[in-house]
Amino acid sequence: MTTEMTSEALFEAMRRSIIDGDDERAAELAGEALRAGVDPLRAIDDGFVIGLREVGDRFSRGDMFLPEMMLAAKAMKRAVAVLEPELDRRAMKRQVLGRVVIGSVKGDIHEIGKNLVATMLAAAGFEVHDLGVDVPFDRFVEKAREVDADIVGVSALLTTTMTGQRTVIETLAAGGLRPRVKVIVGGAPVTREWAEEIGADGYGEDAAQAVTVARRLVGAADAAVV
Amino acid sequence: MARTIDPIVDPRIEVRVLSDDEVQRIHAATLEVIESVGVRFPSPRALEIWQAHGATVDRETLVVRAPGALVEEALARAPHEYALAARDPSQDLPLDGRHVYAATDGCGVEVLDLVTGERRRSRLQDVAEIARVGDYLDEIAFHWVAVSAQDTPAESRGLHELAAIWANSTKHAQTESIVTEREARAAVEMAAAIAGGREALRRRPVLSLMECTISPLAQEGGALDAALVAAEAGVPVGFMTMASAAFTGPATPAGTLVVGNAEVISALALVELAQPGAPVYYAAAQTAIDLRSGAYTGGGPEDFLFGAATNALADFYGVPLSMGSFATGAKEPDWQAGIENGLSTFMAAAVRSDMLLGVGLLHGSRIWSYEQMLLDCEIYGIVRAMLRGIAVDDEALALEAIRRVGPGGEYLTDPHTVRHMRELWQSRFFDRRPYGAWEEKRDRARDWARARAREILATHEPDPLDPVVAAELAAIIAAVEREAGVAGAAAPT
Numbered sequence A: 001m002t003t004e005m006t007s008e009a010l011f012e013a014m015r016r017s018i019i020d021g022d023d024e025r026a027a028e029l030a031g032e033a034l035r036a037g038v039d040p041l042r043a044i045d046d047g048f049v050i051g052l053r054e055v056g057d058r059f060s061r062g063d064m065f066l067p068e069m070m071l072a073a074k075a076m077k078r079a080v081a082v083l084e085p086e087l088d089r090r091a092m093k094r095q096v097l098g099r100v101v102i103g104s105v106k107g108d109i110h111e112i113g114k115n116l117v118a119t120m121l122a123a124a125g126f127e128v129h130d131l132g133v134d135v136p137f138d139r140f141v142e143k144a145r146e147v148d149a150d151i152v153g154v155s156a157l158l159t160t161t162m163t164g165q166r167t168v169i170e171t172l173a174a175g176g177l178r179p180r181v182k183v184i185v186g187g188a189p190v191t192r193e194w195a196e197e198i199g200a201d202g203y204g205e206d207a208a209q210a211v212t213v214a215r216r217l218v219g220a221a222d223a224a225v226v
Numbered sequence B: 001m002a003r004t005i006d007p008i009v010d011p012r013i014e015v016r017v018l019s020d021d022e023v024q025r026i027h028a029a030t031l032e033v034i035e036s037v038g039v040r041f042p043s044p045r046a047l048e049i050w051q052a053h054g055a056t057v058d059r060e061t062l063v064v065r066a067p068g069a070l071v072e073e074a075l076a077r078a079p080h081e082y083a084l085a086a087r088d089p090s091q092d093l094p095l096d097g098r099h100v101y102a103a104t105d106g107c108g109v110e111v112l113d114l115v116t117g118e119r120r121r122s123r124l125q126d127v128a129e130i131a132r133v134g135d136y137l138d139e140i141a142f143h144w145v146a147v148s149a150q151d152t153p154a155e156s157r158g159l160h161e162l163a164a165i166w167a168n169s170t171k172h173a174q175t176e177s178i179v180t181e182r183e184a185r186a187a188v189e190m191a192a193a194i195a196g197g198r199e200a201l202r203r204r205p206v207l208s209l210m211e212c213t214i215s216p217l218a219q220e221g222g223a224l225d226a227a228l229v230a231a232e233a234g235v236p237v238g239f240m241t242m243a244s245a246a247f248t249g250p251a252t253p254a255g256t257l258v259v260g261n262a263e264v265i266s267a268l269a270l271v272e273l274a275q276p277g278a279p280v281y282y283a284a285a286q287t288a289i290d291l292r293s294g295a296y297t298g299g300g301p302e303d304f305l306f307g308a309a310t311n312a313l314a315d316f317y318g319v320p321l322s323m324g325s326f327a328t329g330a331k332e333p334d335w336q337a338g339i340e341n342g343l344s345t346f347m348a349a350a351v352r353s354d355m356l357l358g359v360g361l362l363h364g365s366r367i368w369s370y371e372q373m374l375l376d377c378e379i380y381g382i383v384r385a386m387l388r389g390i391a392v393d394d395e396a397l398a399l400e401a402i403r404r405v406g407p408g409g410e411y412l413t414d415p416h417t418v419r420h421m422r423e424l425w426q427s428r429f430f431d432r433r434p435y436g437a438w439e440e441k442r443d444r445a446r447d448w449a450r451a452r453a454r455e456i457l458a459t460h461e462p463d464p465l466d467p468v469v470a471a472e473l474a475a476i477i478a479a480v481e482r483e484a485g486v487a488g489a490a491a492p493t
């Protein structure tokens, strides 16, 4: 009975740490959970994720702002990093919606929007591999193969670099990864028409749309939003 | 005949958002940042210049930490006054702290088509046509490359855009789309062809470059190299910060000013170390992000304050300022566009920013609208009229007329009225008709602006570019394309 109570208090503290965006505290609680022998998957699903979901809800209602969302995502990441070795040891896999490789295409150093999309996808339950900016075309393909990606996201904010989105699709095809690996694109000059023209599978005008389209592509459209 | 430019001169309203002491504190904080945190300069050439002058250079992180005294000394070499030259010398623009000039916004990616009204991708023909309308308007003093010529090869796009402007206007061209050393060399060559040789270009720079910094506290390698090429040739170059409060800058406006200031003055200092006395300018378009989406807003009270505060900094360093104003975040020419562009332009102009950018683009500098262009010019006209202030002298006090008319008369037909009525501002796009007239037609400013743009485009013939010079420009572009191994583009009309 008492242990139940303490673990409930622990789960509550985990949720709180995410809502407060306190990554130090989140990592500390993850460590505490491991020491107390709490199942690491339960720590994620009944603790941290609940907090992240609340932040996500409040963010979409406009009660919480982007910095709070980003801090929550960061805290989540730290907690999962602490729990991961134990997950691996128990040969458990955290259920992810899918694996995404994302980057700003070669020649483009705009990263703000791409970072937001990456964070929101991670918060929504995707495993995200962010390649950074000015990413060579082959690098997308290499990484997609390495992590067995479901989706490749290509960001471009310049008219001179958006043609690189087409090149990434072609390079993926040449590497035999299409159409299995889906491609989503976005960025200031990118339009739905452009996405169609280059044969991308999805387009997002902002991070929320990026999440919606990514979920649809992995067939998770109706699953609960994390 | 080249058209006259009617800029804002000697604004008579004073707006002051920073005291001398506050400017001093921002400057001191900025030097501390450059000295202790540093700024990233990812260009081997730039790093060498810094190192040769005694700055601490981290070859691993490419971060430069420069002593405040070095930065101050370098900035002191920048000329306080110079002129942006035009193809037609009567349109030269002295940057002397007394004038406030407006230009189109830059690098839009879509155009609201003047004929079909539809939104579509921008092309070279648009660059040419916008330049032609800009050549006509007396509010537009110089050009930015308003939209991208997406039907030209990426490797030579910036050059095609410049050629299209010079072919369609005699006014000064400033571009933000030359961001590599190679393109900068070609652009300088083109400018020299227009000016009549390298020496003539140095005396009368018909081109200026605008490069972006990368907030927080970084420069872009290609942009630095392009800037150094321009400075060598005496082509004015400016660096623009777009630090955004709460994302790429601190959430406090003062903090965002410091971050952006560190980027801009460190870049200008580099140029002055490389080319002492090179004409440079400060450029800025800081904003605050939308807290719900992270979007770059391009309008709001913080932006308007930045518009007024930045000129205090540029004045402190004794260099001209190019300030982002206009450039609404609105999706169409509506109340939001009116408020944003009205207030940003008023604030930036009242403090005497030398150059105002942003005419004509919607949706955070992404969609070109001729309607917005004409309405922005109307805003500029209103601000210009306000900043002329109220003349108070014998003639303006009008005692003679007041005596003539006496109690209960009218001034409508008095000679004093006839003498001065044209000094009163006249609206082109305010709806001052009777209610019934409006109700019957239900048309509005946007419709009149569109009609006016069509008319200008159909009738205005800019002074043609000498065909020999035009051929030279084409040859320079062709050489760049050969070198890059890309196919050329069709010339615009």
Ligand code: B12
Binding pocket: A107, A108, A109, A110, A111, A112, A113, A114, A116, A117, A152, A153, A154, A155, A156, A157, A158, A159, A160, A184, A185, A186, A187, A188, A189, A202, A203, A204, A205, A206, A207, A208, A209, A210, B106, B107, B108, B109, B147, B148, B176, B177, B178, B179, B210, B211, B212, B213, B214, B215, B220, B223, B242, B248, B293, B294, B295, B296, B363, B364, B365, B366
């Ligand atoms: C901030 C900014 C910069 C900063 C970038 C800082 C950084 N660390 O990222 C700096 C100052 C460095 C910069 C530099 C330049 N810039 Co800039 N920049 C902008 C600006 C104002 C805002 C971009 C931004 O961050 N928006 C906020 C984020 C949240 O929105 P977002 O990026 O659009 O991303 C959202 C969506 O697009 C979408 N999304 C984005 N990526 C992806 C990917 C996927 C897969 C999906 C599904 C969705 C998606 O979701 C995101 C989140 O909501 C835009 C104008 C604009 N309104 O977009 C110009 C703009 C993109 N820049 C432009 C230009 C020209 C340049 C420069 C060439 C200027 C110069 N002379 O140096 C350089 C190029 C540098 C380079 N090689 O890349 C032009 C491009 C126009 C064109 N014709 O190509 C624009 C449109 C402005 C303009 N009209 O001039 N820029």
